[in-house]
Amino acid sequence: MKLTVHLARENVTDFSELIRPVYIESLGLEELEPAASLGFPAQAYIQQDKPTQPKWLGFLKPHFNVNDIWNTSTSFVLLVKVSERIFALTFGMSGYNALDPAKLEKGFGLRVSANSVDENDLVTVDTRNLDAVTRQQRTHLSAGSRISEFSIPLEQDWVRRIQGKTGKLSHISSLAGADSLQVNISAPLKRLPAVLAELLERYKATDYKRGFPFLDYFQPLSEGSEVVSALDETLLDWIKERRDGKISLAMPQIIDDEQVNHFEISARRKVVELDEVTLSGVYRFLDEFYEGDDPLGEIKVVPVSDSGQAVGKKRTLRDWVVCELEYSDKTYVLSLGDWYEVNRDYVASVNEAIRAIPDLTRDFDFEEWDPKEKEGEYNERVAEKHGWVLLDKDNYYIGGPSQKIEICDLLTKDMHLICVKQQSSSATLSHLFSQGSVSAELYRGEPDYKARIYRDASEHWNEAIEEPSDGPVIVYAIANDRTGDLADNLFFFSKISLLFNARIVQRLGLGVALARIPMPEGSLRRKKRKPRRKQAPQSG
Secondary structure, eight states: OOOEEEEETOOOOSGGBEEEBHHTEEEEEOOOOSSSSSOOOOEEEEEEEEBBBTTHHHHTTTTTTOTOOOOOOEEEEEEETTTTTEEEEEEEEHHHHHGGGGGGOTTTTHHHHHHOOTOOOEEEEEEEEESSSEEEEEEEEEEOOOGGGGGGOOOTTTEEEEEEEEESSTEEEEEEEESSEEEEEEEEEHHHHHHHHHHHHHHHHHHHOOOHGGGEEEEEOOOHHHHHHHHHHHHOOOOOOOOOOSSEEEOSOOOOGGGGOOEEEEEETEEEEESSOOHHHHHHHHHHOOSSHHHHOOOEEEEEESSOOOOOOOOEHHEEEEEEEEEEEEEEETTTTEEEEEEEEHHHHHHHHHTSSSSOOOOOOOOOOOTOOHHHHHHHHHHHTTTOEEEETEESSSSSSOEEEEEOEEETTTTEEEEEEEEEHHHHHHHHHHHHHHHHHHHHOEEEHHHHHHHHHHHHHHHHOOOOOOOOOEEEEEEOOOOOHHHHHHHHHHHHHHHHHHHHHHHOOEEEEEEEEEETTTTTTTTOOOOOOOOOOOOO
């Protein structure tokens, strides 16, 4: 039998604290007494959802008699107290939704799995990269393997879920865990307390430090602490100002895209359908429909199928937000609804690696970028002054007009491929770093791409330009309004992304370097989006 298990926080002492009142008051969740004594403290709830008709019926009704087709679902919650801790077992989608997520231990399933799974028997790893442009990935191997065989860049990707086999647990042969824990159990219901007590013991263990030390890179902060309150206050101010610099949105769960017809974003009985969830779309929803003071907690988002059924958990906007903040000389990230302090040693190792990348700022001595100048205008001015090749928007096409790659923005005679961007947001820099690594991959993998670069250079300088003996250099030229070295002024998310892409470039045998483009002090920080009334988000 496959079970999904959640662990309540230590300060939750009563079953009723875990259940969201709205589910009992309005959504049909009812207490259910056991037909026979369980022999241990427990409370059960059951919910039978109202029948709904699939959305696709509207498309078929003009031609088919499908009026009597309905979808129904049933959910169940079993709360159990073991060793003075409360566990929740959920069945069906609404089973989890009936729980108050703020009362559950984050990372419970991941910690149990990391302490229990056999190191050579991992089969699936879910990761989430640390970047404003968030990538979530599930890697599955056909046979049990070590974490090193998953080819995961652990310096960039945050392991959020692992699945594998175990020989350390009674009645459990395999398990998978993130916040919740999924286990295949061979014991009957009456043996449940013993099984849960063993899981609690594995949760408290430290075996994971041997095989998964990277799990300590991010330490969760206690809810309600002064630091969390300060971070929340800053984040709320950013949202009110409609900022987008160090804040973005990412799906809080991995779901099958083919099951998703649209998303529903809601607050205070207002529901709007969205084809996709973006920061700009959420800001439009705030401008048009929301007048409260707690958008992170009150706004909910849920993926919905064409039948009108939820195909994922309804999550708060807070769970969708990815954010980076500096506070009291420490780095914090918000991910999946919780704040994490980034381990000092990890921060130090990242900073050390960034400082090892050559900084060619003095070599290039770039002209100051006027904030009123567009990127293309600046590139054109610099290319003309230095006599470089201007490749900005002069794309290389792969397979057709819709598949285009920008080689770089500026090309020097000694084969420095300069990619230019303002440090306006983590997302902007992520695109910049990706541009460089993609260009390096095509340089090594596509002979026509490489030939195009040298052809452009030779025609520009009217002489044959040869490949340097140590290869060309990808230069990330970043414009900012801060004094000092780039290594000290990049966003932490951006440092992680830079390292990841720089190592790709280096593995391909190309050089990589940084260069700062100066801008007037404070010019970028004055660029804040202001809330304004807009047209309502388009319905899906």
